[in-house]
Amino acid sequence: MASIVALEQVEVDYPGRGRALGPFSFSVAPGEIVALVGPSGSGKSTALRLLAGLEDPTRGDLERNLGRGETSVVFQAPTLAPWLSAQANVALPLELSGIPKAEALAQAGAALDRVGLSSAWAARPAQLSGGMAMRVSLARALATGPKLLLLDEPFAALDEITRRTLADDVLALWSQSRPAIVFVTHSVEEAAYMAARVVVLTKGPGRVAGEIAIPGDLPRPRAFRATPGFRQAAEDISACLAQGAEAVS
Amino acid sequence: MRQVLNTLAPLILLGFLLAIWEVTCRTLNVPAYFLPPPSEVALAVAQDAPSLIAAAWNTLSVALLALLLASLCAQAVAIVIALSPLLERAVRPLASVLQVTPVVAIAPLVLIWAGIDHPERAVIALAVLVAFFPIFSGAVTGLHAADPDLERLFDLYQASRIQRVLRLQLPSAVPFLLEGHKVGAGLAIIGAVVAEFAAGSGGIRGLAWRILDAGNKLQTARMLAALVVLGVMGVVLHAVLNRIEQFGLRWWRGR
Numbered sequence: 170m171a172s173i174v175a176l177e178q179v180e181v182d183y184p185g186r187g188r189a190l191g192p193f194s195f196s197v198a199p200g201e202i203v204a205l206v207g208p209s210g211s212g213k214s215t216a217l218r219l220l221a222g223l224e225d226p227t228r229g230d231l232e233r234n235l236g237r238g239e240t241s242v243v244f245q246a247p248t249l250a251p252w253l254s255a256q257a258n259v260a261l262p263l264e265l266s267g268i269p270k271a272e273a274l275a276q277a278g279a280a281l282d283r284v285g286l287s288s289a290w291a292a293r294p295a296q297l298s299g300g301m302a303m304r305v306s307l308a309r310a311l312a313t314g315p316k317l318l319l320l321d322e323p324f325a326a327l328d329e330i331t332r333r334t335l336a337d338d339v340l341a342l343w344s345q346s347r348p349a350i351v352f353v354t355h356s357v358e359e360a361a362y363m364a365a366r367v368v369v370l371t372k373g374p375g376r377v378a379g380e381i382a383i384p385g386d387l388p389r390p391r392a393f394r395a396t397p398g399f400r401q402a403a404e405d406i407s408a409c410l411a412q413g414a415e416a417v418s
Numbered sequence: 419m420r421q422v423l424n425t426l427a428p429l430i431l432l433g434f435l436l437a438i439w440e441v442t443c444r445t446l447n448v449p450a451y452f453l454p455p456p457s458e459v460a461l462a463v464a465q466d467a468p469s470l471i472a473a474a475w476n477t478l479s480v481a482l483l484a485l486l487l488a489s490l491c492a493q494a495v496a497i498v499i500a501l502s503p504l505l506e507r508a509v510r511p512l513a514s515v516l517q518v519t520p521v522v523a524i525a526p527l528v529l530i531w532a533g534i535d536h537p538e539r540a541v542i543a544l545a546v547l548v549a550f551f552p553i554f555s556g557a558v559t560g561l562h563a564a565d566p567d568l569e570r571l572f573d574l575y576q577a578s579r580i581q582r583v584l585r586l587q588l589p590s591a592v593p594f595l596l597e598g599h600k601v602g603a604g605l606a607i608i609g610a611v612v613a614e615f616a617a618g619s620g621g622i623r624g625l626a627w628r629i630l631d632a633g634n635k636l637q638t639a640r641m642l643a644a645l646v647v648l649g650v651m652g653v654v655l656h657a658v659l660n661r662i663e664q665f666g667l668r669w670w671r672g673r
Contacts, residue, residue, distance in 0.1 A: 223570055237576050248567040252589045252670050261585070265575040293672025313575075 171234070172196035173317055173349055174220050179229030180374075181215050188374040190215045191229065195368060195377070199316065200347040202387060204360035206406060207370030207378075207413065213353040216375070217242070217319050220351055235317055238266045241310035241348075245322045247302035249294040249309075255281060256290040259309045266313060280312040281305070283345070284338065300331040304338070311342055318343075320352035324359070332356075333391075336363050340388035357410070361402040362394060369406060371413035378413030381405045454639040462643035470628065470647045477614065477624035478651060480538070481606040484545030488602055492550050493595070496557030500583055506558070517551040521609055525616030541613040541624075548609030549602040556598025560591025592670045596663045603659050607652055625651075 180191030190212030197203060197220070205213045218224040221242050222233055233240075241262075249258045259277035264270060281290055284304040294302055303323060310318055320339070324332040336359060343350060354360050360367045361383055371378045384398045393399050436456045442448070443455035450458065463470065499506040521544050528547075532540035564586050572582050614626030625648045632640035 218570075221570075221574060223573055240574060242570070242574060244567045244570075246567065248565060248571065250568060250586075250589065251672055252592065262571070262575045265572065265577045265581055265585070295672040 171198075172232075173199050173234050175230075175232045176216070176219060176226070177230040177232070179219060179226035179231060181212065181219070181224070182227040190219075190373075190375050191226075193229075193370075193376055197317065197349045197351055199349055201366065202343065202350040202352075202364045204364035204367045205351060205353045205370065206355070206357065206360050206367055206410065207375055208372050208410070209355075210373040211370040211413075212373055212375035213370060214321055216370075217321050217351065217353055220317070221319050238262070238313045239316045240319065241313060241315035241317070242319045242321065243303075243306050243310045243323045245325050247294065247299075247306040249302060249305055251294050254291050254293060255286065255297065255305045255308075258294070258305055259312050262309060262313050277308070277312055280308040283311070283342065284308045299327055300335060303327065303335060307335075307339065307342065311346070311348075314346065315348050318348045318350045320350065322353050322355065325355065332359065337388075337391065339363065344388050357403050357406045358394070360406060361399055362389065367402075367406050369409040369413055379409035381409060451636045451638050454642065458639045459642040459646060462637075462639040463646055466640060466643055470625075470643060473623055473625050473628045473644065474647050474651050477607065477610050477626065477648070478655075480541055480624065481545055481549075481603070481610040481655075484542050484610060485549050485599070485603050485606040487542070488546045488549035488606065489553055489599060491546070492554035492598075492602075493557050496554055496561060497583060497588070499558065500561040500587055501579055513551065513554055516547065517555075521548050521612050522616060525613055528613075529617060537617040541610060541617055544613035544616070545606050545609035548612075549606035552601035552605060553595070553598040556594040556601075557591055560594030560598075561587040563594060564590035589670075593667055596666045600656075600659045600663050603655055604652065607648075607655065611648065 175196035177194050178192045180193070181189045183189055193212070193216065195216065205216060207213050215224070219226060219231055220233075221240050222235075223242075225231065249255075250261065253261065256274055256277045259280050260270070260273040263273035263276055268276070278290055281287065284307055286301060286304055286308065289297065289301060289305075292301075294305070297305065306323070324335055327335065339350070340363060352363065365383055365387055367381045367383060369378045369381070370376065381402060383402045385393060385396075440455045440457060443453060448455075454462075495509065499509050524547070525540070525544055528543050529537060529540040532543060561583070568586060568590075572586055577585070610624065611626045614624045615630065618630070625644050628644040629641050632638070632644065
């Protein structure tokens with residue numbers, strides 16, 4: 170299947186900081202869910218910015234077969250504008266894409282309904298819990314109907330129960346419109362539960378240390394966490410992470 | 419109890435200092451032209467109340483008009499330079515020169531430019547110059563203070579320059595603008611008073627003119643009465659702007 174975004178032997182150097190990523194090759198097929206796992210400083214977020222088109226590689230090829238508004242990003246923090254209501258925050262990317270305000274607000278309301286925030290349209294970000302704010306951020310990312318959804322450690326600041334609930338929510342939302350999802354995480358379990366494919370990066374500058382295919386169709390039932398397949402996948406990812414760290418040090 | 423004490427503490431200190439002042443003047447027989455006791459100053463405030471209020475309004479209205487004009491100019495210039503980094507680099511040094519130039523030094527020049535027959539224009543212009551910089555500086559800082567991830571979001575959706583300024587940078591600048599206006603309002607009053615001094619006795623009959631007039635006649639109690647009104651006006655304006663800032667920040671933060 171043709172990829173919607175592909176990185177071929179890319180390298181990213183930052184002035185004064187040296188190489189942050191690469192050489193790194195990676196591609197995403199339409200509708201697949203891929204997790205990027207690696208130690209801190211391995212260049213996971215840099216890779217995500219390349220995929221989003223927010224940054225260009227220093228060397229190598231980046232091919233993006235995506236148009237304006239077809240890529241969405243959810244950052245580690247909800248990143249909501251504090252002066253806007255939840256609905257207006259979700260409507261913002263739609264309005265920036267040229268959709269009239271009234272229509273954008275209606276679509277934003279529907280997106281908030283989909284993430285279970287029907288009663289919080291008018292709430293400001295400061296009035297929302299961490300989990301609710303992240304749901305608004307998800308609704309904003311999905312409102313434009315993206316073909317590629319990039320999640321940069323979106324649940325890192327949340328408690329374990331909220332993390333698990335939001336992971337299920339993301340999978341449920343994915344099953345509605347099936348965008349390709351690439352998410353960065355430090356959590357081996359989260360990667361094994363949510364992704365069909367896990368790409369493990371070495372210690373920085375990140376290269377591919379290994380790739381693990383996770384068995385079972387998506388979205389997975391909650392009981393998947395208790396299966397031998399899940400445990401084996403988590404162990405494989407952990408082993409690959411350890412190998413990746415050793416290979417460099 | 420602690421809150422009551424916090425409120426009363428400055429009043430108690432003020433009362434104590436006034437008492438020392440009163441007793442010292444009376445026991446040492448200090449001449450009234452040199453330092454009248456506070457009771458005489460209070461009497462002067464009461465006797466001159468109507469004219470003091472009119473003078474205070476003259477100064478305040480000039481300061482408020484100057485604040486409005488400074489606000490419009492500062493925000494307009496800040497937005498224009500936010501659209502062009504090159505323009506920002508060009509404007510910054512000029513704005514700094516404006517900031518460090520004492521208003522007294524340029525007052526005679528502004529008086530000439532405004533026309534000798536229109537000192538009120540010069541006073542407003544000088545007050546605008548003084549109030550301009552804190553608002554401009556706050557606006558420029560605020561326009562660059564947007565959340566970097568929100569900036570990336572605007573990059574991602576390929577927002578136009580105008581969309582970025584109006585939908586992201588200006589709203590992000592609100593706390594800085596509120597602070598800039600609070601500082602600018604205080605400076606507008608200082609600017610208006612200094613400009614009145616520079617303009618001398620012509621035209622504007624504000625509090626500075628009252629101070630000059632009383633000083634020329636060695637009526638020290640009346641001079642101090644005008645200073646008291648000026649101080650009260652400053653405190654009240656500061657309190658009002660503090661409330662506006664708190665209200666604005668509560669609206670901006672959503673709580």
